[in-house]
Amino acid sequence: MVRLWLSGGWLAILVLAAIFAPWIAPHDPLAQDLFLERLPPVWIDGAEPGYYLGTDSLGRDVLSRMIYGARIALIVAVLAGGAAALIGSTLGLLAGFYGGWTDRIVGRIIDIWMSFPPVLFAILLVAVLGTGLHSVILAIAIIDWTRFARVIRAETMAQSRMDYVASAVVIGRSRLGTLAAEVLPNVLPTLLVLFSLEMGIAVIVEAILSFVNLSISSDDPTWGGMIAEGRTQIHFAPWVLVVPMVALFLTVLSFSQFGEGLKDRIDPVLR
Amino acid sequence: MADPLLQVRDLHLALPDLNAPRLFGPAPQVGILHGLTFDIPRGATLGIVGESGSGKSTLGRCLVRLLEPTGGTILLNGDDITHASPRDLAAHRRDLQMIFQDPMSSLNPRHSVLRLIADPMRLHGIQDADAKARDMLDRVHLGRRFADRYPHQLSGGQRQRVGIARAVGLSPRFILADEIVSGLDVSTQAQIIRLLEELVADMDLTLAFISHDLSVIRRLCREVIVLRAGQIVEAGATSKIFSAPAHPYTAALQSSIALPELDEGWLLS
Ligand SMILES: Nc1ncnc2c1ncn2[C@@H]1O[C@H](COP(=O)(O)OP(=O)(O)OP(=O)(O)O)[C@@H](O)[C@H]1O
Ligand SMILES: [Mg+2]
Numbered sequence: 001m002v003r004l005w006l007s008g009g010w011l012a013i014l015v016l017a018a019i020f021a022p023w024i025a026p027h028d029p030l031a032q033d034l035f036l037e038r039l040p041p042v043w044i045d046g047a048e049p050g051y052y053l054g055t056d057s058l059g060r061d062v063l064s065r066m067i068y069g070a071r072i073a074l075i076v077a078v079l080a081g082g083a084a085a086l087i088g089s090t091l092g093l094l095a096g097f098y099g100g101w102t103d104r105i106v107g108r109i110i111d112i113w114m115s116f117p118p119v120l121f122a123i124l125l126v127a128v129l130g131t132g133l134h135s136v137i138l139a140i141a142i143i144d145w146t147r148f149a150r151v152i153r154a155e156t157m158a159q160s161r162m163d164y165v166a167s168a169v170v171i172g173r174s175r176l177g178t179l180a181a182e183v184l185p186n187v188l189p190t191l192l193v194l195f196s197l198e199m200g201i202a203v204i205v206e207a208i209l210s211f212v213n214l215s216i217s218s219d220d221p222t223w224g225g226m227i228a229e230g231r232t233q234i235h236f237a238p239w240v241l242v243v244p245m246v247a248l249f250l251t252v253l254s255f256s257q258f259g260e261g262l263k264d265r266i267d268p269v270l271r
Numbered sequence: 272m273a274d275p276l277l278q279v280r281d282l283h284l285a286l287p288d289l290n291a292p293r294l295f296g297p298a299p300q301v302g303i304l305h306g307l308t309f310d311i312p313r314g315a316t317l318g319i320v321g322e323s324g325s326g327k328s329t330l331g332r333c334l335v336r337l338l339e340p341t342g343g344t345i346l347l348n349g350d351d352i353t354h355a356s357p358r359d360l361a362a363h364r365r366d367l368q369m370i371f372q373d374p375m376s377s378l379n380p381r382h383s384v385l386r387l388i389a390d391p392m393r394l395h396g397i398q399d400a401d402a403k404a405r406d407m408l409d410r411v412h413l414g415r416r417f418a419d420r421y422p423h424q425l426s427g428g429q430r431q432r433v434g435i436a437r438a439v440g441l442s443p444r445f446i447l448a449d450e451i452v453s454g455l456d457v458s459t460q461a462q463i464i465r466l467l468e469e470l471v472a473d474m475d476l477t478l479a480f481i482s483h484d485l486s487v488i489r490r491l492c493r494e495v496i497v498l499r500a501g502q503i504v505e506a507g508a509t510s511k512i513f514s515a516p517a518h519p520y521t522a523a524l525q526s527s528i529a530l531p532e533l534d535e536g537w538l539l540s
Contacts, residue, residue, distance in 0.1 A: 163377035166337055171391035171437070172364035175357070181390075185381040268421045269380050 004261030007254035014251065018071040026050055027061035029068040029221045034059050038237040056226075056240045057233050065221035066247060072222050073251065076137055076206040077199035083141035084202075085195045088148025093187065095149070096156025097179045106149065113146045122205060126214045133216050136209055140202050148194055152187055159186045189263045189270075196259020200252035207248055223248050275310035276348060276444055276477050277334065282307040283342030284326075284333055284501075303329050305501045306343065311445070311477060318492030318509060319481045320524065326501040327481045331447045334479060335367045336360055347445070365395050368438035372450040374430035378422040378437075384408070385418040388436045395441060407436040411466060428459035432466065439470050449481045464491060485525060489513060497521050 017024065027050075037059040039048045047054065053062040095106035122139050129135035159165070160183060168178040203223075209215040210224025223244040230241025264270050288301035304326050311317050319327050332338040333345065336352055344353045347363055355363070371377030378387055389404035397403065405415050411432040422430055431451060438446055448467065452460040464487060471478050482488050488495060488509065495512055497505040497520065505518045516522040 163371050163373060164379040167369070167371060167377045167379075167437075169337060170335055170364070170367070170369045171441070172361060172394045173390075182379050182382075186379070267381075268383070269423055 001261075003257045004265065007257035007261065010250055010254040011258055014070045014074060017067045018074045021067045021071055025061075025064035025067045026052070027064040029060060029064040030219060032058040032060055038233070038240075040237070041239050041243075044239075053243050054237065054239045056229060057237065062226075062240060062243055065226060066223070066243060068221040069223045069226060069244065070247075072133065072216065072220070073203045073206065073248075075133065076140070077202045077251075077255065080137045080140035080144075080202040080206075081195055081199040083137065084144040084198055085148050085191065087141065088145035089152045089187075089191055089194075091145070092149040092152030093156050093179060093184065096153040097160055097183060098175075099157075099160075103153070106153065110146050110149050110153075113143075116143075118143050119208070122209065123212070123214060126209060131214055131216060136206055136215050139209075140205050144198060144201065147198060148191070151194060152191060155187050155190050156183060159183050189267045192263045193256075193259050196255045196262075200255040203248065203251055203255075207244075274313075274349075276313045276315070277311040278346040279307055279309050279311075279334070279343070280346075281343035282330070282333060282340050282345065284329060284338060285341045300341075303501050304333070304340075307498075307501075307503055308343075309496055309503065309506055311479060313444075313477055314475060315494055316471060316478045316480065316492045318488035318495035319479060319498060320483065320485060320488055320495060321498030322524065323483065325498040327498055328449055329501075330498065331369070331449050331479065331481055334445075335369045335447050336363075337369075365441050366444040368441055368443040368446045370431075370434050370438050370446065370448040370451045373454060374427070374434040375422065378430060378433060380422050382421075383418065384413075384420050384422070384425070384433050387422075387433055388440050391437055391441050397441075404436075404440060407440045410439070410470070411436045426459075427455050428463060431455065431463055435463075435466065435470070439474065439476070442474060443476070445477045445479070447479045447481070450483070452487065453482070453484070460487070467491065485513070497524065 033055075036048060036051070036055050037057055039051050039055040039059075040046055041054040041062075042049075042052050044054075051061055051063070053066065055061055056065070091106050091109075095103040121143050125139035125142060126135050129138060164182060165178060168182045173181065206215055206222065207224030207227060210222040211228040213225075213228070215222055215224060226244040227241060227248075230237070230239075230244065233240050282304055283302070283306055284304040285300035285302045287298035289298060291299045291301070307330065319330065321327050329338065333340050336345075336355065340353055344351055346352070347366065350363070352360065352363055382390070385401060385404050385408075388407050389400040392400035392403055405418060408415050408417055413429060413432050413436070417425070417429070417433075422433070425433065434451070451467075452463050455463065467478070467480075468491060470476065478491075480488065480492055492509050494507065495509045496503050497512070497518065499520050505512055505516065505521050512521060513525060516525060
């Protein structure tokens, strides 16, 4: 209960910040002012009013960059996580339910996919697809669908052996109808948890790609890019590093906690 | 009255033997049912008895065509359904219902009681399925207030009433009940049996009742077939068979004497 509200609260703040970024960001996230470089956050001496989280080495407002960075983090989380979930769980459901050659083909593809080291795979993909938000999203979906496919396939297989699937045949449900109306609702809680984890993973992967300068253009504010930049300033302006790291941590944690909490809340079997 | 609802002729079933050692090719088959022949007349209450592993459930699953026989024929109302495709079976599904042994596994845990009873009706185009499902809740003496519950919120006996309502709600011609009281305590068993008796009488159902509890069979079933290692060793009126068993196996079952191990010949023949 508490975790649902806490994690949901943080995610709600992020969503609002992302949507209303132009209105709530106190400054232009790209505006540089060399007279205002490395200003500390308001709770440290020497802060300048209006720069709540301080500024970076180019004098850009950290809070404004965080707010615009939330946009990119959330877009990546939802689109990359959603695409990976859609591809992975569709294949996992079909393989687990129909078995036979469907299962053999999907299983083989998963094995091949998983033999690539994921970070290398991501860097390679982005190098091929070119940098930019859409290739980051595509790369994450292309790599991470196997997480869904593996788990959902195993879960679907276990569910398909239950008598309620035999009972669905007896009452005259079609095969596909049985998969959709009987098996899917029982796989959904697992899917929800996986999806919430994947959204957190997507945010981290985007940050890693930004960190190695393979995400979107380095001027655009992303949390990973800010962490990369903050690293070079750690002795003069630690807040430039700490603020995006804390936000990243809270966001990844909130996604997983929110997913777990929501599952407990909406699953009739757990109520 | 004379023409039977189900005619079973020389029914064979073999399944792939997953335990057999093999390197290549398909798994060898292991025979489970070996040429069963019997009729189930309309309105019959047929008991199927036999020791554990004798093939009762397998036979039942062939009758409702959850399994496809590997030999022989099954006629429903004169229609050959032995190898009917899912498409062809669709027309017969409504008439071949089943109540499962374990309602915890056979009732979808994420469907409400109302949905569990109404969905079969909806699938068969029955109008006002929700209203009729609520009526069914009364018929099985559960009451309408259970409509919005989920299976895990019910007791074992209540769950099995939902299983019965789900099957009987379609007013099928034939119902197979496979060990439906074996998971329940004795007083609940008696209630469920009484309910089934009531519904069979009211709705003109034809019932096949699988059980290893002969006292239940004696009470519920007019005819009985005795199965041993996939073959029928005795069949006939319940009263006659239990008062004067012709086969020593039946007598042994009845006195629940430990049965001798089957020799290999039974399985291979
Ligand atoms: N899927 C299967 N593959 C191979 N053998 C099977 C399979 N299902 C059942 N059998 C075998 O078929 C035989 C009959 O099983 P069945 O479940 O029909 O027995 P039963 O009479 O219902 O027993 P019980 O009273 O324990 O329920 C058993 O020897 C069993 O091991
Ligand atoms: Mg059985």
